[in-house]
Amino acid sequence: MGIMLDQLESLRLSLLKAVSDAASMGELEEIETKFLGRKGELTAILRQLGTIPVEERKVVGSRANEVKMEGEAAIADRRQVFATSAHAEIADTDWADVTEPGVRPPKGHLHPVSQAIREITKIFDHVGFSRVRHPEVDWDWFAFESLNMPKEHPARDEWETFFVDAPETKQGRMVLTPHTSNSQVRELLLGELPIRMINIAKCYRRQIDVTHVPVFHQFEGLYVDKDVSITHLRGVLDYFAKSYFGPDRVTRLRPHHFRFTEPSFEIDVSCGVCGGTGLLNGAKCRTCKRGWLELGGAGMVHPNVLKAGGVDPKVYSGFAFGWGIERTASMKSGTKLDDIRILYKNDIRFLEQF
Ligand code: PHE
Numbered sequence: 001m002g003i004m005l006d007q008l009e010s011l012r013l014s015l016l017k018a019v020s021d022a023a024s025m026g027e028l029e030e031i032e033t034k035f036l037g038r039k040g041e042l043t044a045i046l047r048q049l050g051t052i053p054v055e056e057r058k059v060v061g062s063r064a065n066e067v068k069m070e071g072e073a074a075i076a077d078r079r080q081v082f083a084t085s086a087h088a089e090i091a092d093t094d095w096a097d098v099t100e101p102g103v104r105p106p107k108g109h110l111h112p113v114s115q116a117i118r119e120i121t122k123i124f125d126h127v128g129f130s131r132v133r134h135p136e137v138d139w140d141w142f143a144f145e146s147l148n149m150p151k152e153h154p155a156r157d158e159w160e161t162f163f164v165d166a167p168e169t170k171q172g173r174m175v176l177t178p179h180t181s182n183s184q185v186r187e188l189l190l191g192e193l194p195i196r197m198i199n200i201a202k203c204y205r206r207q208i209d210v211t212h213v214p215v216f217h218q219f220e221g222l223y224v225d226k227d228v229s230i231t232h233l234r235g236v237l238d239y240f241a242k243s244y245f246g247p248d249r250v251t252r253l254r255p256h257h258f259r260f261t262e263p264s265f266e267i268d269v270s271c272g273v274c275g276g277t278g279l280l281n282g283a284k285c286r287t288c289k290r291g292w293l294e295l296g297g298a299g300m301v302h303p304n305v306l307k308a309g310g311v312d313p314k315v316y317s318g319f320a321f322g323w324g325i326e327r328t329a330s331m332k333s334g335t336k337l338d339d340i341r342i343l344y345k346n347d348i349r350f351l352e353q354f
Pocket of ligand 1 (some may be wrong): 178179180181220258261296297298299320321322323
């Protein structure tokens, strides 16, 4: 029995030493198998139990158990040390200060034309004009003919039209809409009266220079009901001018001619730079023409247009207006664009300013 107890003691000592010398989790693993594993040294010693008297076996057996438990505890302790130091290492190299202020990613904003579209939509929405959609590629009939502009009529020349190379139909050739006024008859034909619409869409014309781009935007207003008069038109225009440009702005109507409105007007808005006086510090205001800026066209819907839309002009009347978004937006910001094309050059240095 003495021999076996000695063997256990020397196993215990070498086990503890090996554990304290171990340099990694991996080594600990090997030590555990070597000393305490199923085919390990402790098992080898215990195999000799059969060679000693029964009453001694108990003593040796319980001693072996103590050695095993002590060894396992030492291994567990050492494991803990390795685990903690592994964490410590991660904490040293791989950490984040959660209290540090974040880095904001660069954030863009809507294009000035999109901003204007949203704002104009909202302003008209407040007085019950809902935004509608109508085609941007349409038949000649909607773009011209139904608007009181028969084929070959010289008034058509003003709308330098792109034609689509497609077979002609009863409604004529297909065009890229040169204005948003095609929406007038399209809306009338829907047959839901009264109408209070705002149609914002792309328009196309064969022109490109410092004041024109071939693809631009217009917003078209249409109000059709019983007893609509020019007073209503003025009221809506003034409301828009004040909401969009500022409370001290007013509009004026100048006689003009459109085939689809009668009477027709050119709408001006008072200049925000000189306050509508045309004079700035005693000199001529360079932003406007004698105190006014041109907004766009408007008028009372022509009876022929109402008829084309299936609406009886003896019962109903209405007004319409159509203006360019690019122009209206640049008038608001007060930026005098030397060249309107800059809006579509995607030059961030320009766009960031809005
Ligand atoms: N469609 C006309 C244009 O493009 C503007 C307009 C719209 C005029 C509605 C009167 C009424 O110039």
